[in-house]
Amino acid sequence: MTRERAFVKRQRDVNAFAELSHGNAVILENAQKKRDGYFYEAMASVVLSAFKFEAFLNHLGPRVFSFWADVERLPHANKLEILATELNVTIDRSRRPFQTLTELFRARDGVAHGKPEFLETKTEETATREELRRRKPLTNWEAVCTIEFAERAHGDTEEIARMLWIAAGFDEMELHQSGHSYSISNVQ
Known part of the structure; x- marks a missing residue:
């Protein structure tokens, strides 16, 4: 393979919502395989759902309002x-998809502003000794880091984004669009 010396110009219009949405989908898909440690993939998916939703608001906002930088x-x-x-x-x-946002951002804040907690539960349970041994009290944010909630958060944030994007008069096909272009010219 011949190596060339060239001037290269690259440009990229970063759509953080699109990037985080894609990452959210990939991590969620990995969590759904339930390999060892999938709880942490579910947690990452939940957190990315919150991040991508905030990125969406900041993606749409300046297209709707000239003063978006102020808010x-x-x-x-x-x-x-x-x-x-x-x-x-x-x-x-009180209804989905917006209902999901309350729980989603409570979980996001719990992870982002993590602090020590002492948890204690006392219950009567029926299970094998091993199952009983493995159960532990969960923080509020840990309790929602399930595959089911990660799926819900991913889907509902996508639905809200689509709803607002279309209401703003934009083409749904452009919602997840990112741009990347380059040009190469040979050095003589």
């Missing part, structure tokens, strides 16, 4: 409310 540091719930109001999208936090 970008607000909590996700406030940014969602601003966008939904402008786009005439009703948020019902």
Whole structure:
């Protein structure tokens, strides 16, 4: 293989939502295989669902509002409310998909701001001694780091993103689009 000396120019329009959404899907797929340590893949999937949702709000926001930089540091719930109001999208936090956001961000905050906790439970249970031995009390954020909740969080955040994107008048096919281009010219 011949090596060439060239001038290379690369450009990339980074869509953090698209990148995190893809990563979220990959990690979730790995967790669904239930290999050793899949709890941590489920946890990573839950956290990435929250991150990608925040990235989506910051992806859509500047396309809808010229002043988005002034509100970008607000909590996700406030940014969602601003966008939904402008786009005439009703948020019902008592029903999915919006209901999922409360639990999702509680879990995200538990992981992001982790601190020591002392947990104790006393229950009467029926199981083998080994099953009883392996059970442990869980923090609130650990309790939602399941494959089922990771699937729900992934799907519901995608649904909300699609709903808002379309309400803003954008083509659904462009929601996950990222750009990457390059040019190469030979050095003489």
